[in-house]
Amino acid sequence: SQTIHQWPATLVQPVGSPLSLECTVEGTSNPNLYWYRQAAGRGLQLLFYSVGIGQISSEVPQNLSASRPQDRQFILSSKKLLLSDSGFYLCAWTRQAQGEKLFFGSGTQLSVL
Amino acid sequence: AQSVTQLGSHVSVSEGALVLLRCNYSSSVPPYLFWYVQYPNQGLQLLLKYTTGATLVKGINGFEAEFKKSETSFHLTKPSAHMSDAAEYFCAVSGVGTYKYIFGTGTRLKVLA
Numbered sequence: 001s002q003t004i005h006q007w008p009a010t011l012v013q014p015v016g017s018p019l020s021l022e023c024t025v026e027g028t029s030n031p032n033l034y035w036y037r038q039a040a041g042r043g044l045q046l047l048f049y050s051v052g053i054g055q056i057s058s059e060v061p062q063n064l065s066a067s068r069p070q071d072r073q074f075i076l077s078s079k080k081l082l083l084s085d086s087g088f089y090l091c092a093w094t095r096q097a098q099g100e101k102l103f104f105g106s107g108t109q110l111s112v113l
Numbered sequence: 114a115q116s117v118t119q120l121g122s123h124v125s126v127s128e129g130a131l132v133l134l135r136c137n138y139s140s141s142v143p144p145y146l147f148w149y150v151q152y153p154n155q156g157l158q159l160l161l162k163y164t165t166g167a168t169l170v171k172g173i174n175g176f177e178a179e180f181k182k183s184e185t186s187f188h189l190t191k192p193s194a195h196m197s198d199a200a201e202y203f204c205a206v207s208g209v210g211t212y213k214y215i216f217g218t219g220t221r222l223k224v225l226a
Binding site (some may be wrong): 041 | 155
């Protein structure tokens, strides 16, 4: 069966520090991968998605970047965190077909202080 | 372009009463529509989805939704609310020719004893 791992679960970082959140999927190959951010009252904001290794689509110009160094690995990064980067970050995957359900990780609560 | 509007950020119902959560979508292509549920500090779980075919979709935990193209709506209902239904609910849209999934801002359901 397929599983998605996302870590860490909680992270507290000072303003200006770097960020690296990692997400890996097991039990499937060539998944579509997604990063969402959830902020209070704003729902889920799509940040990045990837349909293959090295293919990254950015939805919101901001202080973050994403990379997909391996087929089932998706990394969210920042060189210098801002206060506004605080939020609940969710990784998700789908099979390579349209209209498929998203499978979500358990999320990372990021607090930038 | 695609978007989702969820009317009512908070909905309260009594236990045993009808649950109605509203979702309207905008899509330039035939849509795929989803409802997800999120319990505190967790990822999202799929309740149900509409791709093609029957417009009344049945999901888990007694929920169902009806796709109404003329109204661009996909409202979620459950005949009788249970205390365990208290959670946040998200409507999402994807579409033919895209791998993007756009979510609404969510509706927090409170069930009163």
